[in-house]
Amino acid sequence: MKKIILRGRKVVGGCAEGEALVTKESISGWGGVNPMTGTIIEVRHELHGQSFKDKVLVFPGAKGSSGWSGIFQSARLAGAAPKAMIFNVMTTKMALGAVVTRAPAVTDLDQDPLEVIETGDWVKVDGDNGIVEVTKRE
Amino acid sequence: MRLTDEEKAMLDGRDGRAVQKAMELLVKYGEALGAERLAETNNVSTTAIIGGRFMQEYAAKYGYDAVFSQFNLDSDEVVEIPRVKTNSCQLIAGFDPDHWQTQGVSRERVELNKDHEAYLGDIGVQLMSTCTPYQVGNVPVKGEICAWMESSAVVYINSVLGARTNCEGRESTGAAMLTGRIPYWGYHLDENRLGTDLIEVEWDVESMMDWGLLGYYVGEAVIDRVPVLNGIRKVPNSYRIKHFGAAAASSGGVEMYHIPGITAEARTIEEAFGKKKPQNTFKFGKAERLKAYENLNVSAKDTHVDFIMLGCPHASIEQIWEICKLLKGKRINSGTNLWIFTPRAIRQLADRNGYTKIISDAGGVLMSDTCPAIGQMLPPGTKVVATDSAKQAHYLPAIMGVQTWFGSLEDCIHAAVTGKWSGELR
Numbered sequence: 001m002k003k004i005i006l007r008g009r010k011v012v013g014g015c016a017e018g019e020a021l022v023t024k025e026s027i028s029g030w031g032g033v034n035p036m037t038g039t040i041i042e043v044r045h046e047l048h049g050q051s052f053k054d055k056v057l058v059f060p061g062a063k064g065s066s067g068w069s070g071i072f073q074s075a076r077l078a079g080a081a082p083k084a085m086i087f088n089v090m091t092t093k094m095a096l097g098a099v100v101t102r103a104p105a106v107t108d109l110d111q112d113p114l115e116v117i118e119t120g121d122w123v124k125v126d127g128d129n130g131i132v133e134v135t136k137r138e
Numbered sequence: 139m140r141l142t143d144e145e146k147a148m149l150d151g152r153d154g155r156a157v158q159k160a161m162e163l164l165v166k167y168g169e170a171l172g173a174e175r176l177a178e179t180n181n182v183s184t185t186a187i188i189g190g191r192f193m194q195e196y197a198a199k200y201g202y203d204a205v206f207s208q209f210n211l212d213s214d215e216v217v218e219i220p221r222v223k224t225n226s227c228q229l230i231a232g233f234d235p236d237h238w239q240t241q242g243v244s245r246e247r248v249e250l251n252k253d254h255e256a257y258l259g260d261i262g263v264q265l266m267s268t269c270t271p272y273q274v275g276n277v278p279v280k281g282e283i284c285a286w287m288e289s290s291a292v293v294y295i296n297s298v299l300g301a302r303t304n305c306e307g308r309e310s311t312g313a314a315m316l317t318g319r320i321p322y323w324g325y326h327l328d329e330n331r332l333g334t335d336l337i338e339v340e341w342d343v344e345s346m347m348d349w350g351l352l353g354y355y356v357g358e359a360v361i362d363r364v365p366v367l368n369g370i371r372k373v374p375n376s377y378r379i380k381h382f383g384a385a386a387a388s389s390g391g392v393e394m395y396h397i398p399g400i401t402a403e404a405r406t407i408e409e410a411f412g413k414k415k416p417q418n419t420f421k422f423g424k425a426e427r428l429k430a431y432e433n434l435n436v437s438a439k440d441t442h443v444d445f446i447m448l449g450c451p452h453a454s455i456e457q458i459w460e461i462c463k464l465l466k467g468k469r470i471n472s473g474t475n476l477w478i479f480t481p482r483a484i485r486q487l488a489d490r491n492g493y494t495k496i497i498s499d500a501g502g503v504l505m506s507d508t509c510p511a512i513g514q515m516l517p518p519g520t521k522v523v524a525t526d527s528a529k530q531a532h533y534l535p536a537i538m539g540v541q542t543w544f545g546s547l548e549d550c551i552h553a554a555v556t557g558k559w560s561g562e563l564r
Contacts, residue, residue: 011170031533063391066287069307092304095170
């Protein structure tokens with residue numbers, strides 16, 4: 001099986017693995033996600049209707065309301081958080097959201113994760129060392 | 139991250155467990171950002187009041203200190219919350235204590251909220267309960283480092299006033315209130331406040347609706363970069379520029395922009411970009427304006443309107459007067475509800491001016507403290523909404539599952555009176 005290793009930097013430590021859910025569109029937290037189910041509810045979003053619960057969420061970054069972190073914290077408390085997060089653009093919403101989600105998170109990867117990773121790939125995230133291991137779906 | 143001796147002492151527990159937990163969160167958050175240090179702040183706008191059902195149940199089960207610990211400090215351990223160290227205010231909240239019955243809120247929740255407000259007042263959180271603290275007394279000074287939530291307020295104080303804040307969250311503002319610190323990062327630094335993208339405005343933008351359309355277009359174009367608007371010929375008043383920022387922060391994540399000669403930090407295009415060159419140039423003309431209008435109305439199909447929402451971000455007294463001038467002597471349609479939202483302090487002025495009576499005589503209600511998107515509340519049976527706010531039109535279909543028309547104030551008042559939407563892009 002084809003494996004790809006990406007290297008970046010730690011945002012939140014810890015290790016986790018799961019199936020990737022990839023979007024090239026930034027995600028709105030408050031008003032864009034139902035925290036009880038982890039479902040994207042933003043009307044024109046390409047992931048509209050899909051849930052990130054237990055997935056490795058791969059996305060450009062956070063947008064929209066400052067309620068972003070609160071929504072992801074609620075998703076954690078409701079058991080609907082992603083297993084790990086991989087993103088490109090660092091913002092305060094993104095950093096704080098990642099911290100309170102308490103799932104491994106990495107950014108600043110040496111290859112664009114949005115190009116390398118596809119929905120359905122199996123992804124291991126080592127937050128402490130900033131390493132992402134991607135096993136392409138057969 | 140480098141910490142000062144004072145910050146190390148807070149982290150080591152000198153000021154008690156709550157301050158220690160707050161400092162721990164700020165360090166984790168600062169390291170996630172890649173910040174090198176913390177900055178001092180004495181101006182925090184936050185969401186500390188109990189929100190939806192989830193938090194109400196949490197409060198009933200574990201108490202207010204537990205709510206603050208979990209939701210405002212991200213601490214599973216319940217810590218005793220001391221008086222806050224900074225000038226701190228509560229942003230928009232879940233319902234209007236004076237109109238709770240109309241808003242469908244339970245008496246139980248009203249009592250809980252009253253009790254919780256007393257708790258927050260006691261620790262030093264001002265209960266402004268608005269998304270626009272800058273309209274009712276918290277007007278940061280140019281250069282002042284702040285820790286504010288509420289994307290529409292963040293973009294306003296950064297751009298229009300020249301204060302310095304990033305878009306903070308519930309947990310980071312909680313920690314900032316207890317420590318007087320926030321990671322020094324992003325829009326605190328000069329170089330990040332410079333323009334990145336040029337917007338050539340080729341449409342003559344003047345009305346509140348056009349400012350909303352321009353903002354909605356710009357946010358989608360630049361996402362979270364720093365747009366610089368060229369070609370604005372007429373200085374917008376405070377509510378138009380408030381609408382622009384709120385729209386740009388909803389479709390994208392704009393936290394800072396420049397309109398040379400108008401906003402706080404750039405007199406010219408050259409000053410707005412510093413030594414940088416624009417990464418991209420976008421044009422806002424007739425086609426872009428139409429596209430923004432269509433995107434904002436994407437959810438709306440039925441012309442029968444149940445509910446008109448005005449005042450997002452919370453209306454200024456000038457906006458309320460403009461509504462009154464259109465409403466006076468009219469009566470809204472029997473099957474249609476009109477709710478207008480403003481800060482509590484401005485409603486007192488509206489009461490005194492006689493505006494509240496003009497609105498209620500016409501069949502509308504002037505409300506404070508909340509909005510339909512934040513409170514997740516609509517008049518019973520609402521299926522189709524109309525609003526003059528790009529931000530509300532962006533969020534309501536997603537949050538409440540309703541069709542939402544976006545248009546001018548005149549279109550909205552006409553819909554309130556007739557019960558029919560006949561707005562169009564003119």
